[in-house]
Amino acid sequence: MTTPATFQFVSAQTANRLVAGIPAIARLALAYDQACPGAPLVLALGDRGALDPFSRAEIMRLAPGLKVQVEREAQGLVIPAETLPDAATIAGLLAGAAPVPPPPADPQTELAAAARAIIRATAKPGDGIVARRINRPISQAVSALLLRLAWVRPGHATALTALVALAMIACLLTGTTDGLVAGAVLFQLASIADGIDGEIARATFRTSASGAAWDSGVDAATNLGFLAGVIANLWLRGATDTAIIGLAGLGILAFGTGLLGLYARARGEPLNFDGAKALLGERESALKRWLRYLTMRDFYCLFLALMIAAGQVAAALAIFALAAAGWLATVIVLLWRARA
Structure with a gap:
């Protein structure tokens, strides 16, 4: 048996406040609809204000069919809404199995803390070492800033990554040493920016197959565009021997990416540059796990950027070509086993 309850916000301002891109009231509505499907959500706003149009639209998106009743006075069990309880807590x-929490001393601070927790939770369990230690903290900080804007969508972040990639290619095609270094730095920035669209999508419940496909396409263009741009830069400067080494690595990467693309398409999944990770599944040993980390996109982006910025482009491309050959061999073996 449940007790009639009213969820009370201290004001319409806190109810309408964006919490990681979604109004606080909409997050509460989603949790309530999951806990009590079909039951109306009873609200009280301390200042007797009103929900704004965006809050109502987000409630409709996240909890379609949920009836929201805004009362002038709280009745029955009064639950502080700024605590944003999840479905299980509600x-x-x-x-009556859990005590009602006290109203937060500072509702705005409470909601800000909730936003930070939501954004932290957008990290992926399969993140590599560089993504976990360097890329993700930066991309999440950018996501937190962008999610203060109600109109921001994951596609905007994907477009941002594409713009960084275009700037990278433009720098590389200058055919200068400075352009090569700038392109390498932008390649790493694109790797960081690549995480933003997924973070926004997960924080705002906007994940989609089409969004994942666009993200994968931009990733593919960025990776292959960087290598092609480096090769073109070297060729324009007369370093043809080094360019040929890079061309070999590019060919290996393109072939392996094509194989993973065919595998992903057959399974109805988006292309993933860390696709060997999915093929390994639960069978990998500690050694395989570290080898996987060292061949993941986040690691080789930073490795290439640092090596090229340090003037070691020939060594970087040689190491990359050898690593790509090993990666391709692993992909072929794993795909063959997956067919068996």
Whole structure:
């Protein structure tokens, strides 16, 4: 048996406040709809204000069919809405199995803390070493800033990554040493920016197959465009021997990417540059795990950027070509086993 309850915000301002891109009231509505499907959500706004149009639209998107009643006075069990309880907590509160939390001393601070927790949770368990230690903290900080804007969507972040990639290619095609270094730095920045669209999508419940496909396409263009741009830069400067080494690595990467693309298409999944990770599944040993980390996109982006910025482009491309050959051999073996 559940107790009639009212979720009370101290004001319409806190109810409408964006919490990682979604109004606080919409996050509460989603959790309530999951805990009590079909039951109306009873609200009270301390200042007797009103929900704004964006909040109502987000409630419709996240909890379609949920009826929201805004009362002038709180009645029955009064639950501080700024605590943003999840579905399990709401069920426990209404069943009397959990104590009602006290109202937060500072509702705005409470909601800000909730936003930070939501953005932290957008990290992926399969992140590589560089992504976890360097890329993700930076991309999440950018995502936190962007999610203060109600109109921001994952596609905007994908477009940002594409713009960084275009700037990278433009620098590389100058055919100068400075352009090569600038392109390498932008390649790493593109690797960091690549995480933003997924973080925004997960934080705002906007993940989609089409979004993942666009993200994968931009990733493919960025990776192959960087190598092609480096090769073109070297060729324009007369370093043909080094360019040929890079061309070999590019060919290996393109062939392996094509194989992974065919595998992903057959399974109805988006292309993933860390696709060997999915093929390994739970069978990998500690050694295989470290080898996987060293061949993941986040690692080789930083490795190439640092090596090229340090003037070691020939060594970087030689190491990359050898690593790509090993990666391709692994992909072929794993794909063959997956068919068996």
